[in-house]
Amino acid sequence: MKIPCAERLPFIVTGLTFLQPALTNAQFYNLTMVATALVLGGKFSLSAINRMWLGDKCVSTLSHFFSHAKLSTTEMQNLYALQIMHLYKLQDGYYCIDDTMKHHTNFCKCIHGVFVLFDHALKTNLKAICIVVLYYNDGGIIKFPIAHRIYYQDTKNMPWQNGKRSVCKPKYELAIEMLQWAIDKGFPLGVVLADSWFGSGPFIKALKRLGMSYVIEIKSSLNVRIPCKEPKLTRTGRVAKNQYDLTKLPDVFKSILTFTKCGFAADKKREKEERTLYHTKIITARLNSIAGKHRIVQSIDPTKNTTKYLLTNELTWESTKIISAYSHRWVIEEFFRNAKQLSDMEGATIRSEQGVTLALCLVSWIDSLLHFENYKQSTAGKLSKEPLTVPSIVRQAQYDNLEAFVNRVQKDEGLLKKWFEVEKKQLNRKRKKSNVLINIEECTEDCTKNHLDKAA
Numbered sequence: 001m002k003i004p005c006a007e008r009l010p011f012i013v014t015g016l017t018f019l020q021p022a023l024t025n026a027q028f029y030n031l032t033m034v035a036t037a038l039v040l041g042g043k044f045s046l047s048a049i050n051r052m053w054l055g056d057k058c059v060s061t062l063s064h065f066f067s068h069a070k071l072s073t074t075e076m077q078n079l080y081a082l083q084i085m086h087l088y089k090l091q092d093g094y095y096c097i098d099d100t101m102k103h104h105t106n107f108c109k110c111i112h113g114v115f116v117l118f119d120h121a122l123k124t125n126l127k128a129i130c131i132v133v134l135y136y137n138d139g140g141i142i143k144f145p146i147a148h149r150i151y152y153q154d155t156k157n158m159p160w161q162n163g164k165r166s167v168c169k170p171k172y173e174l175a176i177e178m179l180q181w182a183i184d185k186g187f188p189l190g191v192v193l194a195d196s197w198f199g200s201g202p203f204i205k206a207l208k209r210l211g212m213s214y215v216i217e218i219k220s221s222l223n224v225r226i227p228c229k230e231p232k233l234t235r236t237g238r239v240a241k242n243q244y245d246l247t248k249l250p251d252v253f254k255s256i257l258t259f260t261k262c263g264f265a266a267d268k269k270r271e272k273e274e275r276t277l278y279h280t281k282i283i284t285a286r287l288n289s290i291a292g293k294h295r296i297v298q299s300i301d302p303t304k305n306t307t308k309y310l311l312t313n314e315l316t317w318e319s320t321k322i323i324s325a326y327s328h329r330w331v332i333e334e335f336f337r338n339a340k341q342l343s344d345m346e347g348a349t350i351r352s353e354q355g356v357t358l359a360l361c362l363v364s365w366i367d368s369l370l371h372f373e374n375y376k377q378s379t380a381g382k383l384s385k386e387p388l389t390v391p392s393i394v395r396q397a398q399y400d401n402l403e404a405f406v407n408r409v410q411k412d413e414g415l416l417k418k419w420f421e422v423e424k425k426q427l428n429r430k431r432k433k434s435n436v437l438i439n440i441e442e443c444t445e446d447c448t449k450n451h452l453d454k455a456a
Contacts, residue, residue, distance in 0.1 A: 002041050004419055005052050006404035009036045009397055015369040018083035022075045030065045033057060035366055039394060040401050044359065054415075054422050066355035073357045077147065080365065081185040084144060087372060090188050093138040094325070095212070096332040097175045097194040099130045099151065131360065132171055134178040135332040136187070141378050141387050143331050144368040146182050148360055149174040172203035179210055191215060193329040199311065201290045208292070208313070215312045215326045218296075222309075223288040224252045246288055249309055253298040256281045262299075262320050276302065280319035287311075297322050338370075338390050339363045370394065 012035045020028055037052040038044060046062045130151045137143040151171055169177070175198060183189070192207055192214040199218035207214050223246040232240035263276040279300040286293055290311070297310045297319045312322050370393045377385045409415050 001423060002052060003398070003402055003405055004054050004422075005033075005036055005040055005042075006401050006408050007036075008032045009039060009401070011369060011373055011397075012036050012039065012366075015372065016365060018079050019076055022079055023071060027065060027069055027071060030057065030062065031362070034062065035362060038362075038366060039370075039397050041394075041398060051422055051426070054418050066358055068354075071354075071358075073354070073361055076361060078185075080361075080368075081146070081182070081187075084146075084368070085186050088142055088375075090136075090138070090142070092188050093136055093142070093190045094328045095146075095179060095182070095190050095192045096135040096137065096329045097132070097178075097192065097198060098135070098329070098332045098336070099132045099171060099197065100336055130171075132174045132178070133332060133335070134175065134182065135335055136182075136190075137328055137331045139328055141371075141375050143335075143371045145335060145364040146187070147178040148364065149178060150357075150360075172198055172200060172206070175203065176206040176210070179207075179212065183210065189213075191325055193326055195329075199290075204290050204292075204311075204313075213312070213314055215310055215314075215322055217326070218249075218287075218290075218309050218311045220249050220307070220309060222249055222290070223247065224249060224283075224296075225286045225288055226252070249296070249298070250307075252283065252285070253281050256283070259300075260319055262323060278302075278323060280323065282319045282322075284315060295322065299323055334390075335367055338367060 008029075013032050016028070016032055016035065019031070023031065033053060033056075034049055037049040040052065042048050042052040046059045046066075049062060050057060050059050132149045132151050134146045134148070135144070136146050151169075151174060175194070179192070189211055190213070192212050194203075194214070194216045196217045196219050199216045199222075204214065204216070225244040226247050228243050228245055232243055234240050259279045259281050261276045262278045262280055263274065264272075266272065266274040279302055281298045283296050284293060285296060287296075292313065293315065295312050295315055295317060297312075299308045299310060299319070300306070310322055310326055312325075314322070317325075367390075370390050373393050374388055374390070378387045
């Protein structure tokens with residue numbers, strides 16, 4: 001049982017004022033009410049948000065706001081980008097790219113159901129499979145999501161399409177589209193961090209076109225071009241064009257006998273010993289499927305006995321610097337965790353395209369506001385504090401709401417009665433009745449086949 005919302009959280013109202021040019025006063029009020037309820041621990045369910053506000057906003061009003069209100073999420077995202085550029089003086093940083101699949105999150109399952117809809121641009125029905133997210137961090141306390149895209153998979157068409165294929169953008173194109181959008185909005189060039197899903201030739205070629213540096217995990221199945229020891233000849237005896245052999249990544253690193261231990265130094269004050277995290281080897285080479293010369297690091301975790309291969313176009317970087325840069329990708333994992341646990345992205349089941357898109361935007365804006373609160377506290381001059389975790393910022397907001405609610409109860413005697421009435425309605429839920437299983441009719445296999453043919 002959650003403490004009801006006493007008032008809209010001040011940092012939510014102030015932090016989202018940049019959206020006012022795109023919203024009416026009523027829409028802005030509804031948006032900040034929903035955001036407040038989510039931060040204070042409410043589920044991303046319209047009925048749950050209604051209970052958090054003790055029925056001040058009926059479910060139908062919230063449903064209309066998400067699904068039918070005349071608003072443009074594109075315009076709102078443009079305003080969000082302008083606000084970010086106003087809040088921070090960005091110079092460089094890390095652009096983290098990741099996706100959350102439908103088997104990772106219930107929200108993607110919801111999107112998978114919502115977006116089996118007719119797409120007027122492609123003139124076909126599509127299935128949405130996952131969300132691709134672009135996230136920024138400066139390696140310190142500045143962190144915020146930039147944009148997201150919903151990915152459709154063209155290999156799984158609807159049965160009634162009779163095998164008709166539709167052209168859909170692959171994930172790497174969606175990622176490049178977001179990076180291009182960010183650069184056009186004034187975001188600085190930086191280092192792109194991504195996992196092996198994006199370790200492909202077309203993606204890296206596009207990053208070079210944008211002028212971005214990158215550290216990307218690649219698969220161990222890729223081949224390295226090794227110069228031939230003896231010249232290769234064609235069948236006619238001429239010198240062959242390609243004077244190299246192809247060798248798998250693990251085999252290339254096997255031939256390197258020395259490795260470097262990377263980890264944390266000993267800390268006598270905290271009584272911590274030196275700790276080795278990775279055994280690394282590094283080469284400068286050319287891959288067969290990815291154009292250009294790259295630095296490639298083999299990183300082995302000796303405790304888990306796992307191996308990763310990292311690729312970068314920064315040819316002067318050593319293995320420790322490459323791994324340190326790639327480690328900043330964890331912030332996007334933290335974003336997905338907070339989105340599920342704190343903003344209840346798992347619980348959002350809004351059945352409309354606008355509703356799903358607005359829900360994704362709202363989760364991103366909330367994450368940005370929470371990190372900005374942390375940033376303000378950490379850079380407040382003489383009053384600055386140590387950086388806190390996002391859950392700590394949320395708990396502080398919940399504590400402030402508790403104080404405000406107690407103050408309201410002392411002034412308004414009917415508030416407690418109203419709360420009790422709202423909660424009492426949710427106490428009893430009737431169990432579903434069990435249906436009796438019966439034989440409907442006796443059928444032959446030919447009869448069953450005819451029924452299936454008619455259904456098809």
